[in-house]
Amino acid sequence: MEAIETINHLAQETYNITLNRELFINEWAQERLSFGEPLWLFLSHRLQPNNLFNIFIPLSGIFSQEILMHLLSAVTLVSTLNSFEKWIYPEMRPLWFLREEFANEKVPIKPQVALESHPLSCETSGGLPCAHSMTFTVFVLILASFFFVRCWDRFASWRSPVYRCLMYPMIVGLVVCMWLSRLYLATEFLHQCILGSYFGIRALNTFEGNIKYLFSRPRRNAVCAVCFLGALAVAVYFVKLHLNMDPHWSVRQAFKWCPEPTYMRHEASPIFALVRDLGNLMGLALASPLYKLELKPSTFWRRCRVLGLLEFVNYGLRLATAKQYGRFAFLSYEFSRNVLHSFVLLKYVTKFY
Numbered sequence: 001m002e003a004i005e006t007i008n009h010l011a012q013e014t015y016n017i018t019l020n021r022e023l024f025i026n027e028w029a030q031e032r033l034s035f036g037e038p039l040w041l042f043l044s045h046r047l048q049p050n051n052l053f054n055i056f057i058p059l060s061g062i063f064s065q066e067i068l069m070h071l072l073s074a075v076t077l078v079s080t081l082n083s084f085e086k087w088i089y090p091e092m093r094p095l096w097f098l099r100e101e102f103a104n105e106k107v108p109i110k111p112q113v114a115l116e117s118h119p120l121s122c123e124t125s126g127g128l129p130c131a132h133s134m135t136f137t138v139f140v141l142i143l144a145s146f147f148f149v150r151c152w153d154r155f156a157s158w159r160s161p162v163y164r165c166l167m168y169p170m171i172v173g174l175v176v177c178m179w180l181s182r183l184y185l186a187t188e189f190l191h192q193c194i195l196g197s198y199f200g201i202r203a204l205n206t207f208e209g210n211i212k213y214l215f216s217r218p219r220r221n222a223v224c225a226v227c228f229l230g231a232l233a234v235a236v237y238f239v240k241l242h243l244n245m246d247p248h249w250s251v252r253q254a255f256k257w258c259p260e261p262t263y264m265r266h267e268a269s270p271i272f273a274l275v276r277d278l279g280n281l282m283g284l285a286l287a288s289p290l291y292k293l294e295l296k297p298s299t300f301w302r303r304c305r306v307l308g309l310l311e312f313v314n315y316g317l318r319l320a321t322a323k324q325y326g327r328f329a330f331l332s333y334e335f336s337r338n339v340l341h342s343f344v345l346l347k348y349v350t351k352f353y
Contacts, residue, residue: 029183040181080277090126122258130196215290222285283342298353
């Protein structure tokens with residue numbers, strides 16, 4: 001027992017030292033990268049996972065229904081993996097950790113770091129893995145691969161290895177910019193951003209390697225799998241209660257340390273993220289088997305009109321979300337909206353092309 005306690009103490013001490021040192025990276029980002037604040041705010045706000053699902057992935061269907069289906073299924077699976085990890089074991093964020101260190105009287109040496117908070121800094125879910133980095137990395141990789149292959153097939157000049165060499169730095173540059181955005185806003189530590197992108201790449205590789213199997217699953221099996229994941233999320237909640245662990249720990253940390261409670265959003269909570277992702281998954285399941293979906297060719301402008309109208313309706317439904325009738329009504333509405341949105345995108349939008 002003493003050996004186990006010693007190892008636990010050593011691991012905890014090493015972890016705290018690592019986080020303390022990473023705080024200086026966040027401080028450096030805020031001091032040296034303030035010139036790019038509009039870009040960092042744009043990346044963190046406009047390219048957050050919610051906007052990927054509600055704006056950017058649907059609009060990718062303007063170019064191809066195939067890329068829409070690929071993006072929606074891959075990003076949904078990756079986002080679900082992220083949400084479950086944060087629901088099971090949420091990790092500290094920089095501002096929480098810094099203020100906990102200053103509030104803890106048992107800590108003899110306080111961190112010599114000063115971090116500024118922003119309206120976007122008040123996240124209510126755990127930090128590891130970074131959801132922005134994880135979903136954005138997958139989104140950029142799929143989109144870049146699609147356009148590179150399309151240009152490779154259409155233009156002989158793109159078959160030069162020069163363009164391939166240029167594509168990789170462009171992808172890495174975009175992903176690093178997302179990391180810098182999260183570091184500048186002090187919403188994530190550097191290791192959370194790096195691991196978020198790494199987990200996203202590994203999950204995407206697994207998805208691509210099993211895409212034929214996943215796209216061929218019958219509707220009943222897919223729906224049962226989503227129901228199982230929903231039951232698993234509920235089971236985690238009661239297991240945490242049984243172990244005297246707070247299922248809403250990350251939300252309470254945000255309320256405790258956020259300088260302005262109005263900065264916090266329902267859409268950033270771990271429960272909302274789970275409901276959103278399970279809703280999108282259920283839409284995919286109801287549209288299964290995905291390989292049988294019709295990929296009807298159409299003109300660019302017709303796809304623009306159809307998808308634009310769909311997203312206009314979806315935007316109206318998002319504004320009509322019932323937030324004043326309690327948590328259950330709010331989550332039920334959002335689950336149903338996400339199911340309908342992803343199901344229509346995959347199953348019925350091509351019928352209007």
